[in-house]
Amino acid sequence: MENDNIIELRNVFMKFRMASQRVETLKEFVIRTLKRQLSFEDFVAVNDVSFDVKRGEVVGLIGLNGSGKSTTLKIISGILKPSSGSVVIRGKISPLIELGAGFDFDLTARENVFLNGAVLGYSKKEMLEKMDEIIEFSELHDFMDTPIKNFSSGMVARLAFAIATQIDPEILIVDEILGVGDFLFQQKCEQRINKMMSGGTTVVIVSHSIEQIERLCDRVVWLDHGKVVMIGDTHEVCAQYRNMENR
Amino acid sequence: MKKKIFVTVILLFFIASLAFSIYYPSRDNFSNIKNGLENKKYSIDELEFPGWYGEDGDYASMEDAQIIIKDVGTYVSSIKLSGNYTGKNTHMQIFYTTEQGEPFTPEKSKIVSWYSTGSRIYIDADIEAYSLRIDLTEQRDDELSISNIELNDRTAVFSINSIAKWCVLPTILVGIILFVALYFRGIKPYLDKFKQYMPLVTNLVSRDLKVKYRRSVLGFLWSILNPLLMALVIHTVFSRLFRFDIQYFATYYLVGSLIFNFVVECTSNALGSVISAAALIKKVYIPKYIFPFQKCVFALVNMLFGCVAVIVVMLIQGVPFHATMLLFFVPMCYAFVFAYGFGLILAAATVFFRDIQHLYSVFTAVWMYLTPIIYPEEMLLSNGLGIIMKLNPMYYYTHYLRSVVMYGTLPSLEENIMCIVFALVMLIAGNIVFKKTQDKFILHI
Numbered sequence: 217m218e219n220d221n222i223i224e225l226r227n228v229f230m231k232f233r234m235a236s237q238r239v240e241t242l243k244e245f246v247i248r249t250l251k252r253q254l255s256f257e258d259f260v261a262v263n264d265v266s267f268d269v270k271r272g273e274v275v276g277l278i279g280l281n282g283s284g285k286s287t288t289l290k291i292i293s294g295i296l297k298p299s300s301g302s303v304v305i306r307g308k309i310s311p312l313i314e315l316g317a318g319f320d321f322d323l324t325a326r327e328n329v330f331l332n333g334a335v336l337g338y339s340k341k342e343m344l345e346k347m348d349e350i351i352e353f354s355e356l357h358d359f360m361d362t363p364i365k366n367f368s369s370g371m372v373a374r375l376a377f378a379i380a381t382q383i384d385p386e387i388l389i390v391d392e393i394l395g396v397g398d399f400l401f402q403q404k405c406e407q408r409i410n411k412m413m414s415g416g417t418t419v420v421i422v423s424h425s426i427e428q429i430e431r432l433c434d435r436v437v438w439l440d441h442g443k444v445v446m447i448g449d450t451h452e453v454c455a456q457y458r459n460m461e462n463r
Numbered sequence: 464m465k466k467k468i469f470v471t472v473i474l475l476f477f478i479a480s481l482a483f484s485i486y487y488p489s490r491d492n493f494s495n496i497k498n499g500l501e502n503k504k505y506s507i508d509e510l511e512f513p514g515w516y517g518e519d520g521d522y523a524s525m526e527d528a529q530i531i532i533k534d535v536g537t538y539v540s541s542i543k544l545s546g547n548y549t550g551k552n553t554h555m556q557i558f559y560t561t562e563q564g565e566p567f568t569p570e571k572s573k574i575v576s577w578y579s580t581g582s583r584i585y586i587d588a589d590i591e592a593y594s595l596r597i598d599l600t601e602q603r604d605d606e607l608s609i610s611n612i613e614l615n616d617r618t619a620v621f622s623i624n625s626i627a628k629w630c631v632l633p634t635i636l637v638g639i640i641l642f643v644a645l646y647f648r649g650i651k652p653y654l655d656k657f658k659q660y661m662p663l664v665t666n667l668v669s670r671d672l673k674v675k676y677r678r679s680v681l682g683f684l685w686s687i688l689n690p691l692l693m694a695l696v697i698h699t700v701f702s703r704l705f706r707f708d709i710q711y712f713a714t715y716y717l718v719g720s721l722i723f724n725f726v727v728e729c730t731s732n733a734l735g736s737v738i739s740a741a742a743l744i745k746k747v748y749i750p751k752y753i754f755p756f757q758k759c760v761f762a763l764v765n766m767l768f769g770c771v772a773v774i775v776v777m778l779i780q781g782v783p784f785h786a787t788m789l790l791f792f793v794p795m796c797y798a799f800v801f802a803y804g805f806g807l808i809l810a811a812a813t814v815f816f817r818d819i820q821h822l823y824s825v826f827t828a829v830w831m832y833l834t835p836i837i838y839p840e841e842m843l844l845s846n847g848l849g850i851i852m853k854l855n856p857m858y859y860y861t862h863y864l865r866s867v868v869m870y871g872t873l874p875s876l877e878e879n880i881m882c883i884v885f886a887l888v889m890l891i892a893g894n895i896v897f898k899k900t901q902d903k904f905i906l907h908i
Contacts, residue, residue: 318746
């Protein structure tokens, strides 16, 4: 039976060790063990989160700072392994967690397309086929052979977005990145995401812009202090979320 | 369930082979009986003892003493000297002839390994001979008296060697085969994923190469020039200051250091690979073993440049080229697997304990001096450090490469097995350690 859920999170917990008590060297480890000072305190970033995303759905994650949105995204994209609970992903993911992941700033834009493609698991040949579209979308025609350390942050963002969206992933993960570039490029990004959505791509978005979430998403998950407050239809959840903000 | 089967089978096999190796204690007896080798005994009257002080064979101090055995006429696997022996540092070389009247020449000689039990000395010979001459050389305080000599003896003697050979090695081999058989199907998806990320490996390697050579005028030539200059320095220093009796010393050094430096480069680059890839690991999902693996591939590329330097030095020194040279990649493959496994352990450990990199540089320095690179292999043997040599994987890899490149000899099956066992044990250990810890990496980088 073909399962309709492309992403399944079941009772996911994510615990971090407090940074102040971290032991980084063997020397320190031995000393602290001898002094019996080796105790740890855990911080729970994601607390018993479960939800499903269906194939082709666009799901938004909202919540205040520190509510565990980004951690959840990282768990979905496989960067973090949850401390407990299960995560099932049935498709190829293109994460846009932070722009320029896997870019080497000493290499040219063209070389970075191959590097970034390889980071996402695509061969040089596959990237070569998509090169024209990437250049077209990022509008970097004249700069493809320039080292990207000379790029403005907007140009880097354009290149990164172009690569992440042109490789036709089954799942696109977007974290707060639609705020970069000028408004024309932002519109273009939104159009692109809309096009991908109609083409059947599943999208998970994190954004602080409620308007953007309302425009793009089918369903919304509201997180607070690592716990799910509400899951449901975009307008309902967003309305509730706004109420809380106004209080 | 699989784990239980694995542990039970290995344990049973270990006990069985241990019993076997004690029951058939000396490797010599067993293979001698099995192969039907002729057992020959010689009393001192039938032997010649040139260069001995005192009476023939009876209580002599050993400095350049020889024993000549005529009328051998058989395959000699082992030689047993019975008598009385003190000391352990004697250097033994066997000269042999295959026809009547033929003189003893250095071409037909070999340096042999041996061990003693106080009243007996056992020599591993493995020679088809008409007559034999055993040269025992210079250790001041060693003394030996001989009452008789026996070829291919069949009496039982307990030894560490036989346990190593009949119990430890086979157990490790069976363990590896069983492991692959039990877990092979689980490996398939990993292989697919590995293939998917191969482009990343090539990309990162070419990036590393560009970074390494971008700012130097001579570029890639450095990889060849560097070992060449190093060989020149070593050659000058060692041919003037410390003299070793090694033919083609520069080549000897360069071949040994080529593969040793390769392993050191692999491991010390792999050590920091996960930490320096922190930016990537935090943002994208990538199988993390890719990073140490990529560093090893990078070192492999560098070593191939180094090969050019070796050929240049061989041409300059006029070292004869052998067809076996074409097998140079075999020890390199062994060393690669070994270094990758070791690199996995180091990379994982360094994530949790940053000071490991400092400790490791000390470790590699010690390791280098314990490996015969700038001194002859016999030096360890004759100083009673043979056990260190036998436990040092780098000894096998350097020795293997020298055999095929310099001496035109094919290493025995036993040497190959030792190389493979070291490599696979390291690979499996590395994978276990890495897999157990990799999910926690991101919390520490």
